[in-house]
Amino acid sequence: MRRSVALVLALLAAPSFAQEPKKDTKNAYPPIPVVDLKRKEPVEYGKDIEPIFEKKCLVCHSGTELSGKYDMGTHEKVLKGGKRGAAVVPGKSAESNLFLLCSRQKLPMMPPKGDEPLTSQELSLIKLWIDEGAKAPTTMKVKEKIVVNLPAALVKPVRALAVSPDGKAIAASRGNQINVFALKITPADKKGGPEKKEWEYAKSFFDPQLKTPDGKPAKAAHISLVESMAFSPDGKTLATGSFQELTLWDVEKGEPKQRITGFVDRVCAIGFSADGKKFVTGGGAPTEDGEIKIFDTATGKLIWEIKAGHSDTVFGVAFSPDGLLLATCGADKFVKVFEMPHAGLGWPFPPGPKAPRFAKSFEGHTHHVMGIGWTPDGKKIASCGADNFVKVWDYEKGEKIRDMQGHQKQVTSLFFVGKSTQFVTGSGDASVRMWNADNGGNVRSFPGAADFVYVVSASTDGTVVASGCEDGVVRVYNGTNGTLMKAALPPDAEPKKK
Structure with a gap:
């Protein structure tokens, strides 16, 4: 029907x-x-x-x-x-x-x-x-209110993860928790011993004001699962998204700066502009219009909302390097680009008609499009999807450049490495790969994942690559040679020593 x-x-x-x-x-x-x-x-x-x-x-x-x-x-x-x-x-x-x-x-x-x-x-x-006359509705349609509670104790997937721009910290979800792992560097000793780099658990983020529906302290970062995460370019702010809410955290203090609500469903994706002055979120309820919102980072205020940009949940968002374009992707199988008001208008943008507007769409994925990003010159877009494909698009021509195969299951996440044409992807086939957008080559693979990979991230210089899995483990890699440096867990999840 x-x-x-x-x-x-x-x-x-x-x-x-x-x-x-x-x-x-x-x-x-x-x-x-x-x-x-x-x-x-x-x-x-x-x-x-x-x-x-x-x-x-x-x-x-x-x-x-x-x-x-x-x-x-x-x-x-x-x-x-x-x-x-x-x-x-x-x-x-x-x-x-x-x-x-x-x-x-x-x-x-x-x-x-x-x-x-x-x-x-x-x-x-x-x-x-x-x-009877095909009469119009006489009452407003009211959506059933969804009340979420804490996830079950055994539900600990790492669905969201972010490597700090300087590569010295990794923030990762574990169910509804947020843990931070830090890089510890031991200098070379006087006897000629080499410098040592080790990843250690540093701290967890908790929102002290967060309460369960029955009024009890939640002792967590969010009530529901953490679905998305991103560091600001200066590394001082961490944005985390969950069901119908987003929190901005002070990274140094480990405290929430602001909690933003009003989302219709999960916040599935978060992306900061290169200057850090604004961030965008993607989400929306399944089979309904996707939700795209743009906020002022300093105040947390909503600046723009792109309505009906996608006809289903939005899973990926990314500002172009110059901040003038916004690429999005979602469950409707489309990659779309919207023009931001020109930089000459200043920030915050003035109200009125000068709002983001649709520019182009790219069609070719045959299933949900899960992740998206731009090359440093802003001329190409890379996308990944549940159809097992990675695709690269020429923005100016509005055409696909190439398909890139290698993953055997849905490609869940895509992250560009700094200002290079290389990007990392994660897949449900438990693999993590690095690609080159210019020639489609597979630069290297990162072994060790034991389960479905939800998310990947990397430091700006590409020396650190990290992935998050269904098994609750954060795997940290040497980005230059692909070796596994650490399978990280918070203290309460570490295997008990006999």
Whole structure:
């Protein structure tokens, strides 16, 4: 049913819905019967009709997915119809193509063979709604409030991780906790012993004001799992995202500076501009419009929100090196770029029409696009996806340059190494790789992961590479030769010594 309206409108041969299509005796199906609903109250669009459309139509008829140019995202657009004309004649279901095709009284039927048809109850509600005048919703749709609690004790994945720009610290989630590991350097001794570099647990971040739904101290960084993380370019601020919230931390003090709420779902991605003055978040509820928000780093205030940029959850965000462009990617399989207001306008940008605007989109991934980044010259974009591919795009030409294969499962994360054309990726196949965006070459691999890799990061100079796994372990590598330096765990997770 999800693609049924698209097929119907694409195959209509004339602009009038009244024209009878030719019969197809080879695919004849009996009409779906309507039933007497015995309702005393009128049909209400928001309560009775919209849920049917959401369940069976909106995947292909809302946001950027508009098969047959028919948008069913709002009441007004349902009535307006698609490229073939109006689909609903208020008060006359017998003349409304939406009803006739759904009921299989006209061909091509909706949904087509192989898809689940409307039930008699659903069809009868649509018929009655049309006959009553196809009235607009009389009540505002209220989303069910989701209350999250602490994750189970055994749920400790490292879904978010960030290497500090100077390569001397690594912040990593472990479930809803945030741990910091620091590089300890022991100078060469007088006897000629070599300098030693070791990674050690340093501290954990806790929000003392954080409480569970029943009012108890959470003793954690977030209530739900930490989904995203990024250091500011100066390394002094760490931004961490979770379900419906984001926290800005003072790295030196290990204390929260500001907690930002108001997100519709998970904050799946965070990216700072090169000058550190602003940061962007990506997220959104599954199958709904993706959420893209841009904030002022100093104040934590929302500056811009890009509405309906993606038709599904946004998993990756990245400012171009000059800060004038914003690349995003998501579950709708698209890579998109938005133009930021020109730098000459100053910061913060003035209010009004000078807001981020859509520039280009890149289509080629066949599954969720999970990560994204720019080459230092701002001319190329690299993306990775759940289709197991890494792709490189020419921004100016709007074309794909190459596909890069090597991972055997979904590529979950992508991170560019400083101002180089090299970037690191992690995959569900438990592998971590470094690539060259200029020639597509696999620079090196980083072995040792024992489970699904969620996230990768690297220092600005590329000497430190780190990955986060489903097994809760942070693996720290020498970025120049790929050797494993440390499989890091917080003290309470270290194996007990016998």
